[in-house]
Amino acid sequence: MRLLYLVRHAKSSWEHPGLRDFDRPLNDRGHRDAPQMARFLKERKGVQPDLLVSSPAKRALTTARYFAEVFGIAEADIVQETDIYEASAHDVFDVIARLPGEARIVFLFGHNPAFTDVVNRFSSEYIDNVPTCGVVRLESTAERWAEVKSSNTRLTDCYFPKDVLP
DSSP states (O other), rough: OOOEEEOOOOOOOOTTTOOGGGGGBOOOOHHHHHHHHEEEIIIHOOOSSSSSHHHHEHHHHHHHHHHHHTTTTGGGOOOOOOTTTTOOOOHHHHHHTTTTOOOOOEEEEEOOOHHHHHHHHHOOOSSSOOOOOOEEHHHHHHSSGGGTTTTTEEEEEEEEHHHHHH
């Protein structure tokens, strides 16, 4: 069994309109929600990832760093994957296919619309939008990450900040 958690980056700031999209930081809500969502998963759901893979965009990587801290994973162990930034669903599937076999529980940190598109490939119900800092759990019976597809993988849970945080 393989578990994949897609984590959309936490809420980002638009305070500096001249800033490149890649460099946008988290806003106050993002800094609050990211560690709270990580604690929710660790403490209430008993999750412990084997691997964290993040878009290198500042807002995604900062979100991943908060999760790493909560899960006791060294920041240096977060894998930065450039193909997640400005990705299509196809690009995200390519990233999933390249995940190392020894990692059974993986968290991917990235962006919409790609993450919502990927989620809908595995969901029996249409999800309009994975919100910022939303986490979607995908469970697969695939032996290897390259074999993950809709016939052996299903969406089992959605954890959205407005639903699970105080």
